[in-house]
Amino acid sequence: MILFKMAFRNILRNRKRAAILVAAITIGLGAMVFLRGFASGAQGQMVDNIVSIITSEISIVHKSMENIYNTNGMIEDPEAIRRLLKSDPRIQGFAEEVFGSGIVASPNASIMSFVNGIDIPQELAIGTRIPITQGRVYRPDEEHALFMGEKMREILGVELGEKVVVTVQDIHGALVGEAFTLVGTMTIGNDQLDSGSVVLPFETVQRLLGMEGRVSKFAIKAKEREKIPEIVRDLKVGIKGLGPSGTELAVMTWDELIPMMAQMMRFQDGMIFVVLLIVLSVVTAGILNTLLMSVVERVKEFGLMMALGMRPVRIIGLLVTETVILSLIGSLGGLLAGMSAVSFFGHFGIDLTRFLSTFSNLLVGSHVYPRLDWSTIGAFLAVVVVANLATALYPAWRASRLEPIEAMRQIT
Amino acid sequence: MPLLLRLGFRNIWRHKKRSLITLAAIAVGLGALIFLRGFMFGAQRQMVKNLTRTLTSDAQIVPAALENFYNTNGAIEDPDPIRAILNEDRRVLAYAERIVGGGMVASEKKSMGTYIIGLDPEAEERIDARREVVRGRGLAPGGLANTDETSVIVGEKMRQALEIEVGDPVVLTAQDYYSSLAAGSYTVVGSFETGNDQVDNTMVILLKSSAQKLLSFEHRISKFALKIDPDHSLQEVTSDLARRLGGPDLKVVTWETLVPMIAQMIRFQNGMIFVIMAIVLSAVAVGILNTLMMSILERIREFGLMMALGMRPRSIVRLVLIESLCLGLVGTLSGWLLGAVLVFYFGHVGIDLTRFTTALSNLMIGRHVFPRLDLSYSLIFAGVVVVSNLLISLYPAWKAGRLAPLESMRQAG
Numbered sequence: 001m002i003l004f005k006m007a008f009r010n011i012l013r014n015r016k017r018a019a020i021l022v023a024a025i026t027i028g029l030g031a032m033v034f035l036r037g038f039a040s041g042a043q044g045q046m047v048d049n050i051v052s053i054i055t056s057e058i059s060i061v062h063k064s065m066e067n068i069y070n071t072n073g074m075i076e077d078p079e080a081i082r083r084l085l086k087s088d089p090r091i092q093g094f095a096e097e098v099f100g101s102g103i104v105a106s107p108n109a110s111i112m113s114f115v116n117g118i119d120i121p122q123e124l125a126i127g128t129r130i131p132i133t134q135g136r137v138y139r140p141d142e143e144h145a146l147f148m149g150e151k152m153r154e155i156l157g158v159e160l161g162e163k164v165v166v167t168v169q170d171i172h173g174a175l176v177g178e179a180f181t182l183v184g185t186m187t188i189g190n191d192q193l194d195s196g197s198v199v200l201p202f203e204t205v206q207r208l209l210g211m212e213g214r215v216s217k218f219a220i221k222a223k224e225r226e227k228i229p230e231i232v233r234d235l236k237v238g239i240k241g242l243g244p245s246g247t248e249l250a251v252m253t254w255d256e257l258i259p260m261m262a263q264m265m266r267f268q269d270g271m272i273f274v275v276l277l278i279v280l281s282v283v284t285a286g287i288l289n290t291l292l293m294s295v296v297e298r299v300k301e302f303g304l305m306m307a308l309g310m311r312p313v314r315i316i317g318l319l320v321t322e323t324v325i326l327s328l329i330g331s332l333g334g335l336l337a338g339m340s341a342v343s344f345f346g347h348f349g350i351d352l353t354r355f356l357s358t359f360s361n362l363l364v365g366s367h368v369y370p371r372l373d374w375s376t377i378g379a380f381l382a383v384v385v386v387a388n389l390a391t392a393l394y395p396a397w398r399a400s401r402l403e404p405i406e407a408m409r410q411i412t
Numbered sequence: 413m414p415l416l417l418r419l420g421f422r423n424i425w426r427h428k429k430r431s432l433i434t435l436a437a438i439a440v441g442l443g444a445l446i447f448l449r450g451f452m453f454g455a456q457r458q459m460v461k462n463l464t465r466t467l468t469s470d471a472q473i474v475p476a477a478l479e480n481f482y483n484t485n486g487a488i489e490d491p492d493p494i495r496a497i498l499n500e501d502r503r504v505l506a507y508a509e510r511i512v513g514g515g516m517v518a519s520e521k522k523s524m525g526t527y528i529i530g531l532d533p534e535a536e537e538r539i540d541a542r543r544e545v546v547r548g549r550g551l552a553p554g555g556l557a558n559t560d561e562t563s564v565i566v567g568e569k570m571r572q573a574l575e576i577e578v579g580d581p582v583v584l585t586a587q588d589y590y591s592s593l594a595a596g597s598y599t600v601v602g603s604f605e606t607g608n609d610q611v612d613n614t615m616v617i618l619l620k621s622s623a624q625k626l627l628s629f630e631h632r633i634s635k636f637a638l639k640i641d642p643d644h645s646l647q648e649v650t651s652d653l654a655r656r657l658g659g660p661d662l663k664v665v666t667w668e669t670l671v672p673m674i675a676q677m678i679r680f681q682n683g684m685i686f687v688i689m690a691i692v693l694s695a696v697a698v699g700i701l702n703t704l705m706m707s708i709l710e711r712i713r714e715f716g717l718m719m720a721l722g723m724r725p726r727s728i729v730r731l732v733l734i735e736s737l738c739l740g741l742v743g744t745l746s747g748w749l750l751g752a753v754l755v756f757y758f759g760h761v762g763i764d765l766t767r768f769t770t771a772l773s774n775l776m777i778g779r780h781v782f783p784r785l786d787l788s789y790s791l792i793f794a795g796v797v798v799v800s801n802l803l804i805s806l807y808p809a810w811k812a813g814r815l816a817p818l819e820s821m822r823q824a825g
Contacts, residue, residue: 112514
């Protein structure tokens with residue numbers, strides 16, 4: 001207890017210095033928390049957009065469909081999967097999709113395109129967002145209507161209400177073409193999809209591709225996001241249990257389907273960690289400096305204390321206690337500063353409209369809303385406190401090795 | 413002035429350990445920033461290089477209808493005058509003519525959508541284009557005895573998806589120039605790999621002449637892929653070319669327009685590094701402030717004495733600023749050297765990303781990152797360090813200048 005009292009007194013003796021030291025830790029940690037929050041927010045929005053617009057939370061597909069750039073394989077026995085999904089209480093719902101690739105042609109131009117067949121009510125039920133730019137989606141009674149990427153419409157040079165021809169190769173190898181009325185356009189934000197995808201009624205695509213009774217993909221939504229890894233694991237076991245038809249299938253999440261995005265985020269995460277190390281080493285140097293100073297200043301005092309019978313270990317204890325107090329206050333301040341910045345901007349958002357065209361393909365959206373990332377905050381905090389403690393050991397050890405008599409004799 | 417400088421040096425020298433630690437903080441902060449930027453810069457250059465070599469080339473002349481890399485519309489009706497312009501522009505080192513079309517490829521078992529690219533292997537070599545052939549062989553250069561008229565190479569992932577081997581036939585179907593469906597049968601002679609899933613999954617390459625025949629392009633072509641002299645600004649050359657080509661049917665685009673996602677990512681990173689700089693430098697600045705405040709507190713009596721002996725407050729302010737400037741300059745210099753040495757060392761041996769290489773293949777960085785010194789950024793960082801240190805030392809200097817001589821001398825050490 002006396003150690004605490006002495007430590008506090010020593011800290012208060014030189015308030016300005018203590019304040020600067022605390023400020024250094026506060027700024028460093030606060031900035032890191034905010035940076036991480038910004039990155040988590042941007043990444044979270046990317047994932048939300050990817051999941052709700054492009055891939056869905058969990059997908060069951062044929063294992064030869066390795067990512068969203070290909071449309072290989074199909075699910076031969078959807079009934080078994082339906083039973084499997086319905087029996088899992090953690091799954092909120094699922095939608096069935098069928099897709100292939102083909103050529104979409106207007107009188108002016110033609111484009112290679114993904115041809116997606118979805119059932120609108122099913123998709124809405126699992127929270128899929130369709131970012132409509134013009135017009136609308138097709139109605140349930142419209143068999144020959146479609147919507148497409150806005151960019152694609154511009155390239156094809158067609159207007160809403162006009163007809164385009166969609167040609168696909170069915171699963172038996174025959175070419176099938178039919179005319180469809182364009183009822184709407186969408187802007188996903190990914191150039192490739194916006195300039196090369198059409199969406200048609202589910203049954204129509206199934207019929208065009210000759211895939212009656214079969215589907216390309218189950219898009220699945222979990223009741224709780226946190227349970228997704230667990231559900232994926234169980235589904236993987238579940239489909240294996242379906243026998244030979246099940247081993248042909250794969251359960252995937254968005255990061256496997258759009259590997260480029262996932263890789264980009266991993267790259268960013270690594271980068272932030274490196275930045276943390278840099279900031280930390282700079283802050284630590286400042287702390288080391290301050291502690292060394294305060295030891296030099298108090299050489300006489302330490303000499304006196306030791307002459308009066310204080311053991312060297314306690315001197316170490318005293319200095320370490322001082323550091324712990326300072327770094328705890330600094331870390332607390334940093335956490336508070338970082339967290340309030342994150343919550344403030346998390347509420348109001350950081351406007352990226354100026355850069356919107358610059359970043360549209362990253363699917364972040366027009367505003368970034370930083371989010372608190374509790375797991376990394378804990379790690380940052382631990383690293384800061386441990387690093388400070390480790391730094392304190394050297395000056396503390398120096399102080400404990402002072403020779404009492406000589407120390408007292410020293411002129412300041 | 414020399415007196416102040418001498419005083420300043422003496423004061424820095426008086427506390428060697430403290431000065432060293434402060435210098436180390438500046439040097440580590442700045443050096444790490446420069447290295448980080450070097451790493452990023454190197455990775456970005458590799459990304460761009462791989463991207464331009466495998467896909468886009470530096471710039472392209474395309475029909476105005478073509479929006480980005482993913483669409484294949486329109487044709488250049490009369491390529492001859494363009495060839496003349498390109499041949500005479502010395503900044504265009506080489507060019508290759510390409511035909512692109514969207515369509516479908518079918519094997520006996522499977523079919524899928526594809527980008528069909530028709531090219532001239534010799535010209536591609538001249539513009540330094542590269543796609544690594546992993547099975548079979550690449551297309552042979554054209555000429556009179558051309559035997560590759562019905563050969564194609566496909567992405568390795570596509571080969572697997574189509575469930576075919578080298579030597580197997582495939583059928584290509586596409587909409588031709590006159591909008592009717594055209595089909596042709598070809599033999600797969602090889603497969604290539606770029607690391608980018610999308611390319612490896614969807615691309616079929618054949619000879620330019622065969623593609624012209626399949627798509628009924630006749631003499632027309634889809635685009636010119638250009639290799640631009642790196643000593644000239646890409647922007648300048650392309651806008652020059654655009655002006656000389658004239659006409660609303662054609663445009664000149666750089667790789668950034670063709671693959672916007674990579675360009676956006678690079679721009680995002682370039683902005684991010686400044687945020688990181690602000691964070692690191694504010695931590696450095698607080699360290700310096702701390703050191704200066706301490707050294708002034710210690711010397712209150714000394715300052716009081718100097719002032720009592722007739723030194724003007726302004727000189728005291730200057731003294732503190734000189735000390736901070738010396739620390740800042742030496743720290744900046746050593747930090748810059750530290751960063752440069754790190755960048756050159758790792759730029760030479762490379763940083764092995766093999767552990768992550770499958771993870772990062774889609775970014776087309778390659779297996780090793782070779783950091784590269786980004787001179788302009790490193791100078792900006794160094795400048796900001798010096799200036800911010802000077803700014804932050806204004807406060808302690810001002811405080812020192814306002815000391816009252818008598819009271820200061822009386823203060824207990």
